[in-house]
Amino acid sequence: MNINFWLNGVCINCEAEPDMILLDLLREKGCYSVKRGCETSNCGLCTVLMDGTPVLSCSILAVRAEGHKITTLEGMQKEAEEFGSFLADEGADQCGFCNPGFLMNVFAMLQELKDPSEEDILEYLAGNLCRCTGFAGQTRSILKFLQYKKEQKEADNA
Template sequence: MKTNLSINGKSYAVQVPKDMPLLWAIRDIVGLTGTKFGCGVSQCGACSVLIDGKLTKSCGIAAVSVVGKEIFTIEGSSENLEFLRQAWNDGNVPQCGYCQSGQLIAATSLLDSTAKPTDKDIDEAMSANICRCGTYTRIKKAIHKAVALKNETI
């Protein structure tokens, strides 16, 4: 099925089967490989993207179902994501790094909706993303640091 996907503000004309998961359209057809395959059953969060600003696991949604919507991946750029990237880097958050693109997208979603998240807000927002290395404490610290960095620029 020929369709257009809007990813990170750019339109991509793609030919995809009607049942192809968005994850594979993003990775294999468009070539944006930052979004990761983790479990394939929408449980781990490695494939997280934002669709019209809503956190979504891209392995569990058909690419054709998001035509006309804005898809935001880890390759995109937003103010919150940039502060999070800096905080992630400063805090040496990743261990193996595999889950981190999904973690960063989930954290972006959180900061897009909550300017000053509490520890409880962070725990709830990040609970759908699994990190096999257990970097949850570093992730939480980095989210708080990103908020501080953002507040420094205001």
């Protein structure tokens, strides 16, 4: 089937088999940040944004992207570097395999929640598994990033 969609701001026209899932199409298009950790919508590694909303690309048919704006970490490199350096400074990047899906959901959370508490953060990101860190370092990095952003905003206002 022929589909048209926006991938990281670029209009894509391509063929996709009816049973192809979005995850495979995105990797085929060179978005290797999109990872598969399971086949059962449990791990969150394949998280991408569809019109700004986080979705599991393993559980969406490629043809469903028709007419939508898909964003992967390849399209958010500046943001990835900015938040990613907080993650790295905690040593919580570790093996890195879950990082892209985690970051995409963190970005969605930052859009959606104003001033989230630690509990809000854990709940929002509950679907993003990580086997290396025990999550504590990831949480620290988010809290420190939020504090940094807050201070940055205050400095801008002042």
